[in-house]
Amino acid sequence: MALMIENHRSDFLWTLMRRCRPIVDGLRLAGFSGGWLDGGSNV
Secondary structure, X not given: OHHHHHHHHHOHHHHHHHHOXXXXXXXXXXXXXXXXXXXXXXX
């Protein structure tokens, strides 16, 4: 619950996930696409 509140406040968790190459690669391998996966903001 605390993580959900913090993510709503500051977008910290989404930013962290976008920068984590193993998470991004895993989502793509699982068949996910679109949104921030295709946006190029996953530095």
